Each structure stands twice: as structure tokens, then as C-alpha cells.
Amino acid sequence: MEYTHLGRSGLSVSRLCLGTMNFGWKTPEADSHAIMDRALAEGVNFFDTANVYGRSAGRGRTEEVIGAWFAQGGDRREQTVLATKVYGTMSDWPNDSLLSARNIVRSCDASLRRLQTDWIDLYQFHHSDPATPWDEIWQACETLVAQxxxxxxxxxxxxxxxxxxxxAVAARRGSQGLVSEQSHYNLLTRQVELEVLPAAEHHGIGVIPWSPLAGGLLAGVLDESAGDRRKDEHVQKRIEQHRPALEAWEALCAELGHAPADVGVAWLLHRPAVTAPIVGPRTMEQFEGGLRAVDISLDDATLARLDEIFPGYRPAPMEYAW
Known part of the structure; x- marks a missing residue:
């Protein structure tokens, strides 16, 4: 496994990030623990979760599953760079969502209890909250860092x-500020190339792409063996919308001799500012497949061909100005 610094920080993380969104509801607890054990064995030390993950099993369930895994000992917590998030609604009461100082501090304490740990390596704002001033947000974060x-x-x-x-506000306050940004980024969803990636590069912010396979569309969805992915009506509409590009994509991957899912993740590893794409498996088989991406090198000709199939953006304002 390769490692890199998370943005401008000195924190070393694996080039793949284990996404745990399925753990505890789609993936049973025992299977989730097995995947996390395998991840550490393979050198994947970067795990991502959120306080709201758990869906049908209840908000917070995924953090509880991870906490039970940490409680097994064996240096599991010490070897893991743990990232979780705050923002999502945790109850029907006001102030139990968004980024007020109250919610940030109280949600952190609640996550620590569920995760059975004393610290969170990377605490992330799950979405922007324009109604809350950055000074208030940083006040809360500075308190948590000091503690x-x-x-x-x-x-x-x-x-x-x-x-x-x-x-800019963090610098004025003497705080380190943001070291990472999780963005929706894949070959089909490239809008972040306009503003987010240039900003991240300039400010030393590591980008952690989520949905690297565009909800499965880049995982070989045209293959007859794709199974349940093809049956969903929404997926079918998206397939038809992008069919010419997907046909060219899967043909190119076959020519390269790699699974489409592996090439999709590998492409992100070649992109500027990207630290680690999030691989969010439901099964051990899916996780094992994702590991192959770090060993795939794409030459300039292949990268250019991918840009032809899935056109991207130049950094703003060059994309739209003279």
C-alpha cells in the first residue's frame, strides 16, 4: 500500500480510504469487522464514517459497529486514522444538526462514545452550513482540538x-484550518475540477473523492453479469443517458485488461490534489477488488482517451473565459 500526507498536514494516510457507510445495516457487524481487519492487514489505515450512518438500523449504528471493532484491542485503534463527520440530523429536536458550535461539540462527544475512542483523527463537516459563521465553527473546533x-x-x-x-478565517484566528475536502468526484461527475480542485491545491487541502464509481455506473454495468445493479429503474435511466460513453469506457477497460471498477479508482489516483478515493464495500469481495486500483498505472495516452470519453473541465475561469 502506498501512503501520502493528508493535504498539507503531516498525517500519513493510505492512498485508499475505507468507506464504512454500509456497515451495520447492509453489511452485518461480523462481516464489517472482517473487512476492517483485512483493510489493516493490507495497509489501508484510513477509515471514513459519519455520525448519521446506519440508515434502517438507526443513525449512529455504523459508528457503534466501528467502536465494537476497536474494543477488540490488538492496536486496532492505534493503527487506524479515523475520520467521522458532523452535520446530519440526529433527532427531531432543533440544534441536533448543522454546524452550530453547540452541535459540533455535542456531536463530537456522542461520536466518541459510539466509537469507543478518546479521539477523532479527522473531524469533517458533512456539508456546508452558510447560516453559521466560520468564526463560530472554528471556535467549536478549537475547543475540541485543545481538549x-x-x-x-x-x-x-x-x-x-x-x-x-x-x-482564511482559520488563519486569522491562528488555527490550522481545513486539511481535507470530501467531494463527489468520478469520471462522470467532474464539476469539482472547475473550482474545488484548484482551491484545494492552492490551500494544501487533500481531496477525498466519494462515489468514485458513480453509483456503480463505472463498475461494468453493461456486463450481463452486473446483476441487481441493472434492475433498478433509476440505474436503467442513467445507463441509457450515458450508454455511448459507457460502451466506449468498458471497451477501453477490456483493452487495458483491467476491471472497470479498478480503472475508475485508479484514474482518481492520477488526479491533482486527490489524496485517497473512498472505497465503500458491502462485501469482502468488493473490498478485495478495490485494492487492485493502487497497482494500476495509466499512461498519458490512456488518460487522454478517458478525457475524450468523459470530458472534464479546465480550472475556472479558463473553462469559460477568454
């Missing part, structure tokens, strides 16, 4: 200008 409960702070689903503003 040793949080080591680094990151964002998710933020615009480039929000990343720049947030770090």
Missing part, C-alpha cells in the same frame, strides 16, 4: 470559495 478530542478538521461537499473562506 485532545480532535486532531485535524476537514470538510465535505463544500464549494471552492467556501474552502478558501474557511481557511
Amino acid at each position: 485532545g478530542k480532535v486532531l485535524y478538521v476537514g470538510a465535505s461537499n463544500h464549494a471552492g470559495w467556501q474552502l478558501a473562506t474557511g481557511n
Whole structure:
């Protein structure tokens, strides 16, 4: 496994991030624990979760599953760079969502209890909250850092200008600011190339792409063996919308001799500012497949061909201005 620094920080993380969103509801607890054990064995030390994950099993369930895994000992917690998030609604009461100082501090304490740990390596804002001033957000984060409960702070689903503003306010306060941004980024969803990636590069913010396979569309969905992915009506509409590109994509992957899912993740590893794509398996088989991506090298000709199939964007304003 390869490692890199998370943005401009000194924290070393694996080039793949284990996403745990399925753990505890789609993936049973025992299977989730087995995947996390395998991840550490393979050198994947970067795990991502969120306080709201758990869906039908209840908000917070995924963090509880991870906490039970940490409780087994064996240096599991010490070897893991743990990232979780705050923002989502945890109850029907006001102040139990978004990024008020109250919710940030109280949600952190609740996550620590569920995760059975004393600290969170990377505490992330799951979405932007324009109604809450950055000074208030940083006040809460500075308190958590001073208490040793949080080591680094990151964002998710933020615009480039929000990343720049947030770090400008943090610098004024003498805080480190954001070291990471989780963005929706894959070959089919490339809008972050306009503003977010340039801002991240400029400010030393590591990008952690989520949905690297576009909800399965880049995982070989045209293959007859794709199974249940093809049956969903929404997926079928998306397939038809992108069929010419997907046909060219799967033909290119066959020519390269690699599974489409592996090439999709590998492409992200070649992109500027990207630290680690999030691989979110439901099964051990899916996780094992994702590991192959770090060993795939794409030459300039292949990268150019991918840009032809899935056109991207130049950094703003060059994309739209003279």
C-alpha cells in the first residue's frame, strides 16, 4: 500500500480510504469487522464514517459497529486514522444538526462514545452550513482540538470559495484550518475540477473523492453479469443517458485488461490534489477488488482517451473565459 500526507498536514494516510457507510445495516457487524481487519492487514489505515450512518438500523449504528471493532484491542485503534463527520440530523429536536458550535461539540462527544475512542483523527463537516459563521465553527473546533478530542478538521461537499473562506478565517484566528475536502468526484461527475480542485491545491487541502464509481455506473454495468445493479429503474435511466460513453469506457477497460471498477479508482489516483478515493464495500469481495486500483498505472495516452470519453473541465475561469 502506498501512503501520502493528508493535504498539507503531516498525517500519513493510505492512498485508499475505507468507506464504512454500509456497515451495520447492509453489511452485518461480523462481516464489517472482517473487512476492517483485512483493510489493516493490507495497509489501508484510513477509515471514513459519519455520525448519521446506519440508515434502517438507526443513525449512529455504523459508528457503534466501528467502536465494537476497536474494543477488540490488538492496536486496532492505534493503527487506524479515523475520520467521522458532523452535520446530519440526529433527532427531531432543533440544534441536533448543522454546524452550530453547540452541535459540533455535542456531536463530537456522542461520536466518541459510539466509537469507543478518546479521539477523532479527522473531524469533517458533512456539508456546508452558510447560516453559521466560520468564526463560530472554528471556535467549536478549537475547543475540541485543545481538549485532545480532535486532531485535524476537514470538510465535505463544500464549494471552492467556501474552502478558501474557511481557511482564511482559520488563519486569522491562528488555527490550522481545513486539511481535507470530501467531494463527489468520478469520471462522470467532474464539476469539482472547475473550482474545488484548484482551491484545494492552492490551500494544501487533500481531496477525498466519494462515489468514485458513480453509483456503480463505472463498475461494468453493461456486463450481463452486473446483476441487481441493472434492475433498478433509476440505474436503467442513467445507463441509457450515458450508454455511448459507457460502451466506449468498458471497451477501453477490456483493452487495458483491467476491471472497470479498478480503472475508475485508479484514474482518481492520477488526479491533482486527490489524496485517497473512498472505497465503500458491502462485501469482502468488493473490498478485495478495490485494492487492485493502487497497482494500476495509466499512461498519458490512456488518460487522454478517458478525457475524450468523459470530458472534464479546465480550472475556472479558463473553462469559460477568454
